[in-house]
Amino acid sequence: MMMTRKSYILSLLFSLSTGWLFAQNGAIKGFVSTADGKPAEWVTISLQGSDKAAMTGKRGQYQLRNIAPGTYTITASSVGLEGQEQSVTIEQDETVTVDFQLKESAAQLQEVVIPVRQGDKVNTIVAKMPLKNLENAQVYNSVSTETIKQQGLTSYDDALRNVPGITRTWESTGRAGDGASYFALRGFDAQPLLINGLPGLTSGNLDLANVEEIQVIKGPSASLFGGATYSYGGMINTVTKKPYSGFGGELGYTVGSFGLNRITGDVNIPLSKIEKIALRINTAYHTENSFQDAGYRKAFFFAPTLSYTVNDRLSFLVMAVAPVFFHSDRQSPLPFHNVKELSLNPDRSFMSNDLSMKNPRFNLQAQMFYKLSEHWTSQTVVSRGTIKSNGYYTYIWDDAPGDNYFDQYFRKEIQTTTTTDFQQNFNGDFRIGKLRNRVLVGLDFFNRNIIANSTGSANVRHVTPQAGEVPYIDPASGDTTAPVYLSQALVDNLLRTTDGARSDVSNSSYSAYVSDVLNITPGLSVMAGVRADYFVSKGEKGDDNDNFNQFAVSPKFGIVYQPVLEQVSLFANYMNAFVNVAPGQVADADGSNPRIKSFAPEHANQWEVGAKTNLFSDRLQLTVSYYDIRVGNRVYPDPANPNNSLQGGKVGSKGFEVDLAAHPMPGLSILAGYSHNRTQVLAGNANDFYNEPGRAPGGQGPQDLANLWINYRPANGLLKHFSLGVGGNYAGEYKVIDNSVTGVFVLPSYVLLNATLAYQASHYRIGFTLNNITNKEYYIGYWSVNPQRPRNFTLNLAYTF
Numbered sequence: 001m002m003m004t005r006k007s008y009i010l011s012l013l014f015s016l017s018t019g020w021l022f023a024q025n026g027a028i029k030g031f032v033s034t035a036d037g038k039p040a041e042w043v044t045i046s047l048q049g050s051d052k053a054a055m056t057g058k059r060g061q062y063q064l065r066n067i068a069p070g071t072y073t074i075t076a077s078s079v080g081l082e083g084q085e086q087s088v089t090i091e092q093d094e095t096v097t098v099d100f101q102l103k104e105s106a107a108q109l110q111e112v113v114i115p116v117r118q119g120d121k122v123n124t125i126v127a128k129m130p131l132k133n134l135e136n137a138q139v140y141n142s143v144s145t146e147t148i149k150q151q152g153l154t155s156y157d158d159a160l161r162n163v164p165g166i167t168r169t170w171e172s173t174g175r176a177g178d179g180a181s182y183f184a185l186r187g188f189d190a191q192p193l194l195i196n197g198l199p200g201l202t203s204g205n206l207d208l209a210n211v212e213e214i215q216v217i218k219g220p221s222a223s224l225f226g227g228a229t230y231s232y233g234g235m236i237n238t239v240t241k242k243p244y245s246g247f248g249g250e251l252g253y254t255v256g257s258f259g260l261n262r263i264t265g266d267v268n269i270p271l272s273k274i275e276k277i278a279l280r281i282n283t284a285y286h287t288e289n290s291f292q293d294a295g296y297r298k299a300f301f302f303a304p305t306l307s308y309t310v311n312d313r314l315s316f317l318v319m320a321v322a323p324v325f326f327h328s329d330r331q332s333p334l335p336f337h338n339v340k341e342l343s344l345n346p347d348r349s350f351m352s353n354d355l356s357m358k359n360p361r362f363n364l365q366a367q368m369f370y371k372l373s374e375h376w377t378s379q380t381v382v383s384r385g386t387i388k389s390n391g392y393y394t395y396i397w398d399d400a401p402g403d404n405y406f407d408q409y410f411r412k413e414i415q416t417t418t419t420t421d422f423q424q425n426f427n428g429d430f431r432i433g434k435l436r437n438r439v440l441v442g443l444d445f446f447n448r449n450i451i452a453n454s455t456g457s458a459n460v461r462h463v464t465p466q467a468g469e470v471p472y473i474d475p476a477s478g479d480t481t482a483p484v485y486l487s488q489a490l491v492d493n494l495l496r497t498t499d500g501a502r503s504d505v506s507n508s509s510y511s512a513y514v515s516d517v518l519n520i521t522p523g524l525s526v527m528a529g530v531r532a533d534y535f536v537s538k539g540e541k542g543d544d545n546d547n548f549n550q551f552a553v554s555p556k557f558g559i560v561y562q563p564v565l566e567q568v569s570l571f572a573n574y575m576n577a578f579v580n581v582a583p584g585q586v587a588d589a590d591g592s593n594p595r596i597k598s599f600a601p602e603h604a605n606q607w608e609v610g611a612k613t614n615l616f617s618d619r620l621q622l623t624v625s626y627y628d629i630r631v632g633n634r635v636y637p638d639p640a641n642p643n644n645s646l647q648g649g650k651v652g653s654k655g656f657e658v659d660l661a662a663h664p665m666p667g668l669s670i671l672a673g674y675s676h677n678r679t680q681v682l683a684g685n686a687n688d689f690y691n692e693p694g695r696a697p698g699g700q701g702p703q704d705l706a707n708l709w710i711n712y713r714p715a716n717g718l719l720k721h722f723s724l725g726v727g728g729n730y731a732g733e734y735k736v737i738d739n740s741v742t743g744v745f746v747l748p749s750y751v752l753l754n755a756t757l758a759y760q761a762s763h764y765r766i767g768f769t770l771n772n773i774t775n776k777e778y779y780i781g782y783w784s785v786n787p788q789r790p791r792n793f794t795l796n797l798a799y800t801f
Helices: 002-023 106-110 145-150 156-162 488-495
Strands: 026-033 044-047 053-055 061-067 070-077 084-090 095-097 140-144 166-170 182-185 188-190 211-218 234-240 248-256 260-272 277-289 296-309 314-320 361-371 376-397 406-432 435-454 458-464 501-521 524-540 548-564 568-579 584-586 595-597 602-615 620-638 641-665 668-683 704-712 722-731 734-739 743-747 750-761 764-771 792-800
Touching: 026 044, 026 084, 044 061, 053 061, 061 070, 084 095, 140 145, 140 156, 145 156, 145 211, 145 704, 156 166, 156 211, 156 704, 182 234, 188 234, 406 488, 458 488, 584 641
Parallel strands: 026 095
Antiparallel strands: 026 061, 044 053, 044 070, 070 084, 140 211, 166 182, 182 188, 211 234, 248 260, 248 792, 260 277, 277 296, 296 314, 314 361, 361 376, 376 406, 406 435, 406 458, 435 501, 501 524, 524 548, 548 568, 568 602, 584 595, 602 620, 620 641, 641 668, 668 704, 704 722, 722 750, 734 743, 750 764, 764 792
């Protein structure tokens, strides 16, 4: 019944759109600029006397297609601004160029634009070649800086609430290696590991100050991005702001709940118009307390970006860019199965401001673009990053279930990670006969060096979920220990007795990849790509016993059919990702015959089908897809031998997603999405907490997620400077623990409501945002329980120049 309904809808879209296609056969295209010569984005171009309308893209371009011959009046207008008109005559099979220049400057124009998505714009990162969304067999979603401003966001993590199929499961800990926030994406772990499509360093919280766009690239993507930044469900890529020609910028100040104070600056300076050199500086200073009884964030961010366009062929770009509450020992039956039974006090942090984590990081990217010929371009990229974890990581563990006492452990992290990435990409766009080929050929070298000098872990105190620090009664002796109140001196004293972790580990990967999008007809294209990856781990320096090498091949295929060119596309894909698995020490069941056992890389395979639309001149973009991901070659404990590990475990994830972006009328924008996912272990060890077949593996997130954001700003009248945005998120019930031995622990479903009211006039903006309006008590988790923020507000003042 569902397939019949879907087929009917697609047939209807096809019939309507092809009717337009054959009934009208002229076109108008053009460029819209501002008084200072800059491209004018998000200007509405409409043809009076018809239903034809379009919106200018980032470069100020527009196009109206399928217009019947005749004489028309064409209008260029932006929300709250006076329109301009021109007369145009269209002949049969003719394309006419009509350009506009608005009286307003770029700065004034930005103050009145209400964007949704930038239509079916060309994306150069997702496929590592220029492709429009409708041409790409892969699904990806984006959150623009305009949406971030609309919603008054100050947190990188909160921006991802606008993307279907992704939800946060773990707060940022700042710990070494993986200290950024964890997200569940299509049922698997994901972290924001890409910056401008290159491997980045993430530990601690990312800042929004220089974010132009956040892209969530769905599905296993190792064929293009390798195994160093893997995620079976997809990748999170941060696109940073770039310099532009002309002087401009914005200064902002935000105040809010829990002591939030945030100052931001964005300044673009043309250093030489003749030589086309420009510098853009983004900076932010952020201080904020926790909503709980302890915890804070203090951050300074500074990111300069320099661009130099030598000529039309060559250009350069240089860029500088709470404790976890585990409520199970993962072995014993749970005495509680939901938050109500656990009685966790959401106001307690179980931490002290005397124990902090610092994450200084440095990231430098240099890119050189060169046009080799009419059909080939070259991109050379070098990325260098360093990040340090320096501070205290803590987790709370239920060592003895049933007594209501939880042990709190601490470890001091001192670790520095340095990464180097070099890529050389060649992009070609040429024809062989009548077949158009868009080709990518690339080489990639990636190196990671980790130097650790951390302490071991120490059990510092006992707490209860309700009261935190309490007197502890030893069940063996009956002795009572007074409550332990945290301080740095106390923790340091206990950590001195632990065995520290001293290591210096280096590994590298050498990769080559190729991809080709072949247009068989203008509306039918196929894509094929493959990556060969050779991984070399030197392990601990000075110890050759832990060295190992692995070779992996990652293919990718896709097909796209556009029954209505540039309006409707049907797609299918097969994608792959892999993880290099280190050898492990094994032995016989009695502990004899110790030896090193090698493993093959772990692999994930996805197939996906769906449809994308870009209808009514960029006013309605819709993506619907169904996917099935299977992960194989997982290593798990041998049921017959506790000293051995087997390879062959499997996990499956399947579901569907809907993403909608609409601009039905001037001033009104709608973002909406819904996703359903089911993730479970397919093969493994029935007695192992992490690998029990038929159960959820943990960290997969709620099965059902929904997001909605509606923003409206009147085009005219007394309220033309005001805008109102309302929306929210829904998350279904979530099994953070799903095991036959321990039992099931469920986090409840929740609905969050948010709203923003803003006033925007010439050169300045005032915005007030209220989040979690109903003051909903809700939780996230990854085998854990993490309380989230109650009702909170932000007030933002911004000046644009």
